Amino acid sequence: MSDTLGMVFIGIGLFFDFVGCLGLVRLPNVYNRLQAATKCVTLGTCSILFGVFLSMGFVAAGIKALLCIVFLVLTAPVSAHAIARGSHRSGIRLTEKSVTDAYAEDDEGEA
Amino acid sequence: MKAKLVLFVVVFLVWLGLSWSVDVQHLVVGAVVSLLVTAAAAGMFRRTPRLLKRPGRYFYFLFGYVPLFIWEVVKANFDVAYRVLNPVLPIRPGIVKVKTDLKSDLALTFLANSITLTPGTMTVDVDRENGFLYVHWINVKDPDIEGATRLVAGRFEPLLRKIFEPEEESE
Amino acid sequence: MMRFLRWFLGFVVLGGLIALIIARPAPAIFYPDLPHTGFVVRALYILLLAGALCMYRIIFGPTAADRIVAIDIIGILIVGFCAIVSIATNRTWYVDVGIAWALQSFISTLALSKHLEGKGFDE
Known part of the structure; x- marks a missing residue:
């Protein structure tokens, strides 16, 4: 029973991982790619790890998978934030389709 | 001091979750490692114990x-x-x-x-x-x-x- | 019009690859003698396909930031890969490898983005 449930969670995780990597290829700019890929791949991998926990039960490896979920949820947004800030500082603009860029306006105002 | 104690307990709990076995060897090594981590990183978490109130x-x-x-x-x-x-x-x-x-x-x-x-x-x-x-x-x-x-x-x-x-x- | 054509082409190619992976019992190059290999081997092949998309972005990425994003994402994918390999083979230390990989890839991503920002590593 819990084996089947674990397989269902692993399948959901695989779908979202794949969609995230597809977004990495399809979307037009660094920021959009970062957004799609970080969200989808984080949830996908967390779902895979939860499926692994379900199919293993309360043994050492299952608890490690749960801890790994916590690490991923804490670290993935921080690294996305760091990459976004670094790429904006290094001068990569938004796409021409974009609507507003308050950050660049404020930077020019300060400088 | 209190912040260091709280940090030590948290690190030790994470160690217990990672090893997930209660015998003397794991507990002693975990205590030593937690002490080292607490001594190294206590300055970063000075404001944590307020959260326990x-x-x-x-x-x-x-x-x-x-x-x-x-x-x-x-x-x-x-x-x-x-x-x-x-x-x-x-x-x-x-x-x-x-x-x-x-x-x-x-x-x-x-x-x-x-x-x-x-x-x-x-x-x-x-x-x-x-x-x-x-x-x-x-x-x-x-x-x-x-x-x-x-x-x-x-x-x-x-x-x-x-x-x-x-x-x-x-x- | 061109856009729909490209979308349709990508849909056919990627959907065909996924259907091939799911329908045919893929050649089990990962530990062929172990139980419930069927589902697990398909999962590993789908993760490899996703990693191949990331490799496309690493190779052809127009800027350095694109490559850093793809390296970050491929690091998170490897964590899931290690978890699935650990249930395939009953070798539980693969989850440890996954945890260590998650932390290391986090730190290396922070260092790369600092470098992208134009600062030294010691700030």
């Missing part, structure tokens, strides 16, 4: 914040999947400014991480003096400060204020 906020955190967070993350993923698999790519990207009243580092970190993992938004930079967040939004609905604040941060900010900042009045 009010147990009510853990209730808010577990039953108010975590389910809301999981629900928003699942919604965000279906949103991204819809946008990526659609052949015309329905995006209107842009960076908007969001005003926040939260002051403490932990609350700002939680707010930024929540914004990053919820539908269509991602934090780019934090301006801590004036209380502004710069948020990249994949589908801009409202480029003003007020509307963006209401739409982006309105779901999380009251709850996070209840969790992390009630000590400001009592001190």
